[in-house]
Amino acid sequence: MRMVFRWYGEGNDSVTLRQIKQIPGVEGLVWALHDVPAGEEWPMDKILAYKKLADEYGFHLEVVESVNVHEDIKLGRPTRDRYIENYMKTIEKLATVGVKTICYNFMPIFDWTRTELFKEMEDGSTALFYEKAKVDGMDPRELFETVIANPDFTMPGWEPERIGRLSELFDAYKDVSEEALFDNLQYFLERVVPVAARHDIRMAIHPDDPPWPIFGLPRIVTGQANIRRILQLVDHPSNGVTLCSGSLGANPANDIPAMIREFGERIPFAHIRNVKVYENGDFIETSHRSCDGSVDIAEVVRAYYDIGYTGYARPDHGRHIWDEKCRPGYGLYDRALGIMYLWGAWDAYARERGGKKVAQG
Template sequence: MGFRWYGEGNDTVSLDQIRQIPGVDTVVWSLHHKAAGEAWDQAEIDEQVARITGLSDDARARGVTRRLDAEVVESVNVHESIKLGRTVLGRSRDEAIENYRTTIRRLGRAGVKVVCYNFMPVFDWLRTDLWHPLPDGSTALFYEQAVVERMTPESLIAEMEAGAGGLTLPGWEPERLASFAELRAAYEGVTHEDMYAAYRYFLEAVIPVCEEHDVKLGVHPDDPPFDIFGWPRVVSTKADLARVLDLHPSPYHGLTLCLGSFSANPGHDAVDAVRTFMDRIHFTHVRNIKHFGNGDFTEVGHRACEGDVDTTGIMRAYAEAGYTGYVRPDHGRHLWDENTTNRPRPGYGLYDRALGAQYLLGAWDAFRYAGPPGA
């Protein structure tokens, strides 16, 4: 079980707090100040790993002995030149790929086992309200289809920046958004087939390095799983996931199967996806959403009955298969003082993700030790 952490000085949640969540062993981290296409420095990687896996003098003085590992990175972002297959934003595809290969080598030396990434053009995840009120008084991320249909990309960028509360939003990095006009022009006329071809080129260059340094790559599904503003998304449907996996046969090429992102399309069956792709799922995010029938959806608590994602069935599928990869609770509601005095990064507060971890672990334990159906 993992827990995403954005780093010292960049997160309202501390490592001390994560260490106190029962069952959480892995800190899911990144070097968030690194721009897409830039090689990560070995010294910075080692420093962050040491910070996560070590104990401060203060913690030792308080009798703390429990340690965390740093085996999962989310994310090493893919430069737009790689997705487009040509030079953009001042960097060529091959230069960006070589920097990615260098980063994988250095992460492998530091003991990292899985790297999450995505292949979404221009924008990463998208919501229209970062603090949408729920009936219980909490707030959560919300997607309203009609708002997206009437918004321009430029107005959406402004909304996201305003709602971030001064914290960085992965996938909405300022240096990338500052060059939005260039990116928008670069993607004109780009097709899904163009994206798949560029994706194959990337994998053929990077996967051999992953195999050499024992680092698995897990691609994150598109969020939400359909085209946005006419830009082609290629990791949206079950058929897309199968096609992406067919781009390279190596077991080091796999999925970060985010069941919340995948389930944002109400026609998708999350449990079926888990059972279908089990042997290629290196990392998984489990969260719940509720659909409203008009394209809108909101994120809710992790308990299955709170929304439309069968989180219990998902954990049953993992338990019955003896899954040995990594899992984390995903976007949580903002609870209690997080809506007032200690506002976190949207979706990444402490309390609801900690509650989610316990719910997921409880389901895992119940099914793992009960044995298969009928046993």
């Protein structure tokens, strides 16, 4: 397991590279050019500027999250070929700075969805929260305005320029079924996976968050059967999955350790976090400890250890603790605590099995 840490760049993150360097076992940054609109080719000068910052602290840039997929690709519009061409050119550029994994998602219109960014918990910390009934009865434009309400940071995966196009986009998706979305994903993968493979890069699709349809939009990366199908659309090692225990764990029917054991060789990137799911379908993000949420994170780590996982992993979202002012879900303190929980479990399994080596960065 190779530990990495998501960082949003200078001036766009409350966490500094100096602070990340002090977290044991972190070897690389998970990064992206968040100011480049989806569908545009990434400028080489901006890529190199990011690499220069990483090099100063001895971090690699082997994991990108995300190179966003333009909506016309998801919709299967005739214009998609131009955006796919830009995507392939970006892949080629990323290879020159050592990128090995590209995380992306295929969620229509909306990326991750929450109803509160700073829901207070019993201990006084706050966390990302999803209230199912509110989403079920909400005008999606209200949600978009809520998510981008924080003017201090861009929100990962969300594109503010879509606000004025919501009605247009919802109309466009009226005739897009799950099957059509699978077809459009296959069209995309058949073109980009060969390019990625030539450059020793693995594409890693992120599960839908939450893993069910919202606002009448189709969602297809929701569970074990659908992930199996996606990996078979283009059956190649460069077509992989970012296995996110938090996204998939919002549905109690998803067996995360079973997915790890089945898809292990096709998981280049792991997001490991916990979530507490309530009977009414609400959920809130918690600490990484198994007993604090509905996902048995200790068993998740055990599954990765059992398969001899050598891919990248990050602690994903954290709570906001100790009065930290930070991007929702992406403070320093709780994610650092999460890393130490993950390393502790990994080391324990190594010693339990008589392994000579414990966690290494």
